[in-house]
Amino acid sequence: MKASQSFLATLKEAPSDAEVVSHKLMVRAGLIRKLSAGIYNYLPLGLKVIRKVENIIREEMNRAGAIELLMPMIQPAELWQETGRWEKMGPELLRIKDRHERDFLIQPTSEEVITDLARNEIKSYKQLPINFYQIQTKFRDERRPRFGIMRGREFSMKDAYSFDRDVEGLKKSYQIMFDAYTKIFQRMGLKFRAVTADNGAIGGSGSQEFHVIADTGEDAIVYCPSSDYAANLEAAVSLPLLGSRAAAQQSMQKVVTPTQTNCLEVANFLNIPIETTVKSLLFAVDQEKGPAKLFMLLLRGDHDLNEVKASKVPGMAESRFATEAEIKQACNAPAGYLGPVGIAPDVKVVADHTVANMSDFVCGANLAGHHLTGVNWGRDLPEPLVMDLRNAVIGDPSPDGKGVVDICRGIEVGHVFQLGTRYSEAMGCTYLDQQGKSQPMVMGCYGIGVTRLLGAAIEQGHDERGIIWPISMAPFEVVICPMNYDKSEQVKAAADQLHEQLIAAGIDVILDDRGERPGAMFADWELIGAPFRVVIGERGLVDAQVEFKGRTDAESQNISITEIKDKVIAAVNSAKQLVS
Template sequence: MRASRFFISTLKEAPSDAEIVSHQLMMRAGMIKRLGSGIYTYMPMGLKVIRKVEAIVREEMNNAAAIELLMPLVQPAELWQETGRWDKMGPELMRVKDRHGREFAIQPTSEEVITDVVRSEIKSYKQLPLNFYHIQTKFRDERRPRFGLMRGREFTMKDAYSFDRDLAGMQQSYKVMFDAYTRIFTRFGLKFRAVAADNGAIGGTGSHEFHVIASTGEDALVYCPDSDFAANMEAAEAVATGERPAASAALVKTSTPKAQKCEDVAALLKIDLKQTLKTLALTVEKDGGGKEYFMLLLRGDHELNEIKVGKVAGLANHRFSTEAEILEVYGCVPGYLGPIGTKAPVTVVADRTVALMADFVTGANEADYHYTGANWGRDVAEPAIVADLRNVVEGDPSPDGKGVLAIERGIEVGHVFQLGTAYSEAMKATFLDENGKAAPLQMGCYGIGVTRILGAAIEQNFDDKGIIWPASLAPFELVLCPMGYDRSELVKEATDKLYAEAQAAGVDVIVDDRGLRPGAMFADWELIGVPHRVVIGERGLKEGNLEYQGRRDTEATAVPVADTINFVKAKVQR
């Protein structure tokens, strides 16, 4: 490829609406152009990267015996209504009507469609296992699209769906896909981590997320440096160890004026924040009418994990109590709530750590007052429920008992799910087993955010000059920068020869024949992030050398002309 025949459109400054590094650099490098909120045109330079991501994904999926098809972007509402997701998905599901008033979804994912395909095609256990995948545009109507391709509304995703006869088969298919994903992200050349995750809106029984490690990542990843344990913050189990100490302080009702937060109470009483209780009031609407009230108790320095709360018995459909409900049940305003002396019956749900506390400080259910020296059993009944309610923190014991936990930031770019029969039962997707009996198909699903990979890769690999692409993802592996290509026959001849050799060697190479000054030329390619650069100049040629510089190198290296192509091939290492 010659730069004069390609479309290169770089900017010195990022648009004002570009919020994070990857968004800024992709706009500046001319890889994407904003069309609307969360909707982008993939420009030629960016599309080349996307195609390289897709090629790696497709090759590894094919190697894992997955079969490619292509499902439609527009899907009938009836399929989504069969599984109940037409209502459950909420406003993120883009809904449209045709001229006849029939409703359709603009797909955010394709579980319903692939299940419909399989239920009409698969009749016997002899046809299993199967794994179908496609690479297709998706649309999710994000409330607040931001961060360029990281959280856009329209994006490209690879989603795959496995079908097996039993749980063991599904788990084996899941392992095959997990291993394939590990190979895919390794080939991308990115530092990544696979972590246990919550299934969320997809449903099912187990899942793992694949995260690209980046300090700017939205997600907190929890892992144990001394073992294989890894999970996202939502799914990481918080372990409480040791025995509850014996009570050693008297219960005292203590004045705490205007101290509604645990931090304020601890400062006022000059105690460790870890001695305070954080109280959250929840309400559950009963199916037959009426309400049930729950009190969640956390240690003052811990944060609530709402995903975990939803898994506590009776709290699947909880909401936070209104101020009117709090006044009715506790008799005071929020900020002074506690388990001692509520006005109405309340189910106390204590975090595991709280259940081991003694001599703690808790609200007195009276404005401007807290109890100090409170103890379970002596001053208040033992909690009705003890559960894991909190986010883990660094230094917590690892759930596998092999060390303590550490936390780093990551960007989710892939997710694999064990769906089980959640969709096949809802959509009556069955097969006949060896005994001629109908059984529901066991399913798994597996997604990779193809376009999101670009943003994640950049968030992990950049400097003050621009993007630093891994060679496997770069729009071009090698750029040739001739000095005076249009003025020096010596430079032109050497450049054309090296260009031909690079092409013959299978190197993805571009020649910058635009006639730019060296500073502008180099700045463009450093911004774009091409990993390898060779400069061809008359002075060097007369000395028998060309200049090679890797994108991360601080200085150029002189390479004999005759050795250049082999030198470059060794650097590219494809």
């Protein structure tokens, strides 16, 4: 292809609302243009990258035995009402009405539609297992779209759904998809990790996320450098930091802390380690009748609450922070001085594993301006319900017992779920087994954020000059930059010949025939991120040489004009082998 036949729309400056590197570079490189908040046009170069991503995904999904289909973007509300998600999903679900005032939605995902298809088309165990997938536009009405396509409202996703006879079959289908995902991200040349994750709104019994490792990632990944353990922070197991509870050494005392309302302030004021303090958080769960049910969650003073783990406390799935009135009812003290000693008997006390093993600890006294020291379980207050409540921190023991954990940042680009019968039972999606008995199909679902992958790859690969694409994702593998293409017949002939030779060899090459000045031309292609560049000029042709340079090379090489074709082909093939 020649640049004059394409559409290059590079910019020197990024828009003022671009917050992250990928957003800035995608706009500047002419990959996207904003239409509305979280909604983008994909310009030709951006679409070219998307198609390359889709091709890799499609090849690996087909190789794994999945069958491609296409489901509508617009879905009837009735299906989502069957599973209860029409009511449960928040404002991210964009609901619409047709001219007959019937309720529809723009799909954020397709569990209901594929389950409806399966219950109508699959009747016998002989038709199972089966796995359907699509690459389709999705819409989620994000409250605050940001980070360009990384947190947009409209996006492209590959979603797949497996149907099996039983749980053992599901496990096999799940592993096949996990392995396919691993191969997909390897072929894309991305540094990634698969991590244990929370199931969230999808439901099911188990799931794993695939994260592209990037310092700007939204998600924290807890991993063990000396083992294979990895989990999203939301799902990472936090072991107790005390192996057992020591015997009490102090008597409980009430001490004055006149203005100290958090654990760090209290520790500094009393000149004690913060690790001896306990923070108390009061939550409320509204009831259909009567007052809200109250829960007090306890964490060590230097630890943070993991809200996903808190939601798994029995009875706390739909909780909120307690109001001032509820705090007064339970503790008769202002926030900042709350503690588990002497609270109302109907408040459920839940302690993190580490807190449950603490002795002689410090907590709020339920009295303004006061805290308690020397507090001990069993003697001064009843034993609590004990659960994992906190976020993991660097240096925690790894849950697999093989070292300590570290934390890095990642961008979620894929998620695989073992759904089980969550949707098939709700929607009556059954098959007849070998005994002629009706059984619910056992489902899995598997998603990849197609357009998000572009942003994630750029967050992982860029420098001050622009994008550094893995070769499998780059809009072009090679750019030919001729000097004075429109003025020198010798340069034009050499450039055209190499262009034709590389096309014939199957290289994805573009010839920049725009007649731009060298500096502007080089800047454009470094911004766009072409992995390899060939510069052809009259001065070099005098010695029958051209310049060859990789995107991340410090210096260019002078290559004979007779050898440049083979040099380019070898370089491209070598780069592809590294990610295959």
